Every structure is written in C-alpha cells, then in structure tokens.
Amino acid sequence: MFKEYTQYDAIALAALVNAGEVSAKELLDAAVYQANTLNPKLNAIIHRFDDRAYHAAQAGLPSGIFNSVPYLLKDLSFSFADEPITMGSRSVNIISESDSEIVKRMKATGVNTFGKTNTPEFGLIITTEPKAHGATHNPFKKGYSSGGSSGGSAASVASGIVPMAGAGDGGGSIRFPAAWCGAFGLKPSRGRNPIGPKFGEGWEGAVADHVITRSVRDSAAMLDATNGAEIGAPYVIAPPDGTFLQAAMRAPRQLTIALHQQPLIANTVVDKEVLAVLEQTAKQLEAMGHRVIPAEPNINIEQFWHDFMVVVCTHTAFTIILSVTLGQNISKT
Structure with a gap:
C-alpha cells in the first residue's frame, strides 16, 4: 500500500499519478484502508461504493488537476447518479437519477468518489449527530463533535481518509467543522458555484457548495474547476480576475x-x-x-x-x- 498517502494534498497526489509514481488503484487502496481503519470510530462516512470507484480507477478517470484523487461527497445537496441521498433524515431515501451540476464539474477534475459523508438532518444544526446515521466524532478526540453540517467531510479530511471532500455552507456549515477539525474551509460567494439543476438557490442564496480541504491550494483549484453560473441560474456574478489558484499562490x-x-x-x-x-x-x-x-x-x-x-x-x-x-x-x- 502507498504508505505516504496522508502526507500529500490532492494536487500533489495527482502529480504523483501523472508522473507514474503511483497508480489510481494504489491511491484508492490507501483511502479505502484509511476508511476501513478509521471510520468505525469516527462514523464520518455513511455510504460507500468502493467497487464503483475501483471500476473507475481501472477504466480511467479524467486527467484533470485532481487526477485519480480519492474523494467523498456530503450526503445533502450533492446528487451522484445511481447512488442514494438521505440528507441525514430517516424520512428521505432517494436514488439520484443524475449528477448535480457541481458534481459533474468535480468529476471533470479527475476525482474518484467512493462514498458519502454524514450530515445532520437537512443540514440544520452545527453538530453532526443525526438519528438516521448517528454522531460523527472529532478525529482528535472521540466523544467530541466534528461540527456541522459538513462534519462528516471535515472528519474524513482531518483524519487522513481523503485530502478533500465535498461540503456545503448555509450559515457556517463549511466553516464550523473545518475550524473544529483543523482543516481548511472556504464558503464561496453567493452564486459563485452552481447548486442546480433541481434548485436555483438554497435559503434565498445563503447556501453555497464547495469543499473542505487539507490545503488552501486544493480549495482554490477546485473552485477554479466548479465556479460559474449554470444554465437556468437565477443570477450571474462576475467571473474572477485570474484564477483562484494563482491568487492563493501570490504573496x-x-x-x-x-x-x-x-x-x-x-x-x-x-x-x-x-x-x-x-x-x-x-x-x-x-x-x-x-x-x-x-x-x-x-x-x-x-x-x-x-x-x-x-x-x-x-x-x-x-x-x-x-x-x-x-x-x-x-x-x-
């Protein structure tokens, strides 16, 4: 197994794949090992589809900036085709018919998604402990909260299961768990990332989907890949002057x-x-x-x-x- 897996951020892992130093399967093996070892204690991941991810690794993933990097999605607003979404609720169990727009853009970066992360019911509170799936523990101390509503994603990143994971923020739901778990979390501006096609906006524009990451540059690079209005968006904001990754690298x-x-x-x-x-x-x-x-x-x-x-x-x-x-x-x- 690729033992140095947790020492790299997502951009660095993709660079190793592009250089032929590790394979997509080896990265996924490392992530699956981490998940199998850590998740029973953390309860950060509530749904897995490892076989699908291994098939994707073998078939070939898009050669984007995050080529073959293991990835997880918050089980709330990210629709991933043919996989269930429960929104942290015992009343919801939907099999997504298609990818949401932001998931399509994330897939194009080359990430290899193998599971969904825990969230409070409908993402309403700042701790992740839904009755549907149970509490997610802080990776630094069992019995302490990972924050919410993206608590499962933050715990997965901070513990080393994945270098970044999909997250969302309506009133602090990226920023709370990132702070509580010692990861990096940025809430994009209103309208910067798409949240459709099923919704035009969430909470009158307060909701923004993005990622929680181990490094600032990974967050910036993912925002470069996902930002921009989709067809039918209720409003369009001005594009950035240059790239977010370039901005993150400047003094x-x-x-x-x-x-x-x-x-x-x-x-x-x-x-x-x-x-x-x-x-x-x-x-x-x-x-x-x-x-x-x-x-x-x-x-x-x-x-x-x-x-x-x-x-x-x-x-x-x-x-x-x-x-x-x-x-x-x-x-x-």
Missing part, C-alpha cells in the same frame, strides 16, 4: 481585518479560552503586516435571527415535501 497584500468579539446570539457567554485564541490570532495577523480593527456589526440581532429562521424553515419545509415525494415515487417503481 498577500496588506488587509484591513475587522475583529468581531461579541456573540451574534444574545445572552451568550463566550469562553475565555476562545477569546484568548481570537486575540492571539489578531496579534499574529498584525505581525504579518495586516491592520486589525475592532468592529461590531451595526444590525438588529433579534430581527436578523427572526428573518433568517423564517427563510431556513420555509426552505426546509419545501425540501422535506419534495424529498419525501421523490422518495415515495422511487419506492413505487
């Missing part, structure tokens, strides 16, 4: 960074350890040449949460009705 210019220390939920006490780490981070940013300025958002917090929850609950009700209906139709055929 950063001086930034002005707002330091927000007050919780966005009223009457919440922030742990002293959290505040200490926040202060340490601010000092580190200043040492790197950036300007850090204390600032608090001038918004009505109660009104903000009321409006946000109305949007989330309305969209969730629609998703439940649609998902259960699709599942019932499939079970009758």
